[in-house]
Amino acid sequence: MKKILVFILALALVAAFAACTPSGEVTDQQQNEDANQEENNENQSAETTELIVFAAASMTETLDQIIEAYQGVEPNVHITATYDSSGTLKTQIEEGADCDIFISAAQKQMDQLDATKGEDVNPDHLDFVLSESRIDLLENKVALVVPEGNPANINSFEDIVNCQLIALGNSDVPVGSYSLEILDYLGMDIAEMEANQQVTYGSNVKEVTTQVSEGAVDCGIVYATDAFSAGLEVVDTADPEMCSQVIYPAAVLNISANPEAAQNFLDYLQSEDAIAIFQSVGFSMVQ
Numbered sequence: 170m171k172k173i174l175v176f177i178l179a180l181a182l183v184a185a186f187a188a189c190t191p192s193g194e195v196t197d198q199q200q201n202e203d204a205n206q207e208e209n210n211e212n213q214s215a216e217t218t219e220l221i222v223f224a225a226a227s228m229t230e231t232l233d234q235i236i237e238a239y240q241g242v243e244p245n246v247h248i249t250a251t252y253d254s255s256g257t258l259k260t261q262i263e264e265g266a267d268c269d270i271f272i273s274a275a276q277k278q279m280d281q282l283d284a285t286k287g288e289d290v291n292p293d294h295l296d297f298v299l300s301e302s303r304i305d306l307l308e309n310k311v312a313l314v315v316p317e318g319n320p321a322n323i324n325s326f327e328d329i330v331n332c333q334l335i336a337l338g339n340s341d342v343p344v345g346s347y348s349l350e351i352l353d354y355l356g357m358d359i360a361e362m363e364a365n366q367q368v369t370y371g372s373n374v375k376e377v378t379t380q381v382s383e384g385a386v387d388c389g390i391v392y393a394t395d396a397f398s399a400g401l402e403v404v405d406t407a408d409p410e411m412c413s414q415v416i417y418p419a420a421v422l423n424i425s426a427n428p429e430a431a432q433n434f435l436d437y438l439q440s441e442d443a444i445a446i447f448q449s450v451g452f453s454m455v456q
Contacts, residue, residue, distance in 0.1 A: 218430045221267050222250045223258040225274035225343070225417065226373040227309065227392045231450055235443050239434065246430055254342040254373035262297055262422065269425040270435055271298075272306065272417055274374075274392075275343035279303070279418040296423070302432055303420035305455040306439070307447055310393040311347045311407040311415060314381050321387035325405045326355060329388065335362075336369050336380040336389035343415075344374045348390040350412035394451040416455060
């Protein structure tokens with residue numbers, strides 16, 4: 170009986186203590202849990218901004234690296250990059266593809282989307298570029314590259330006449346246009362070369378680079394940066410008089426769903442960190 174009375178007394182004391190604790194009082198542990206939950210809810214509710222960048226294929230390696238670095242600067246901005254020839258990207262934009270920023274490997278494709286340009290370069294009067302955002306971002310060089318070991322012994326642009334097969338970009342691809350300028354400067358007839366089956370084409374610079382890397386051709390004309398990224402041997406680089414200056418214009422498009430965020434990323438592409446990445450593969454800033 171005595172044990173039963175002690176047990177009942179203990180229960181009564183617990184009940185009394187609970188009754189003395191205000192119903193609204195929260196323990197320190199509960200407060201910490203609530204604070205952590207609130208912080209998690211805020212993080213989850215933070216809006217993620219989606220940006221779509223269309224960029225020339227020759228920027229693949231560097232821009233991927235810069236986008237990764239940008240995540241540390243703006244973690245709530247998610248960037249998707251699409252790489253292809255500038256002509257293909259321009260056509261996709263014209264046909265209604267979602268895009269916030271366009272970076273071309275030549276002025277031509279950007280001009281064709283810029284309403285401030287004359288009918289001679291923008292005959293369709295297309296209006297996609299926020300002209301105030303447009304900049305000349307980078308400069309590249311055109312290079313002659315050969316497969317490992319240089320089996321055809323091609324050592325300069327002049328030696329192209331001796332090769333059995335050369336890889337070029339299509340004429341509507343910037344690197345292809347620069348290549349044709351070089352061949353014309355050297356007095357080489359592209360039609361005759363085609364008739365002699367001396368030419369194979371790529372729809373963008375990466376396809377040309379692959380053909381050379383695989384040894385499917387004697388040589389190819391690509392950008393110096395692509396040669397660097399692919400580890401190809403450069404045997405010659407075009408002089409300024411041989412072809413046009415290779416300038417990469419960049420701009421925010423007026424179809425952007427997030428123009429402010431797009432401009433911020435475009436500004437970042439001109440930062441010291443981004444420039445260092447561009448320069449590491451051979452790009453230079455436009456003087």
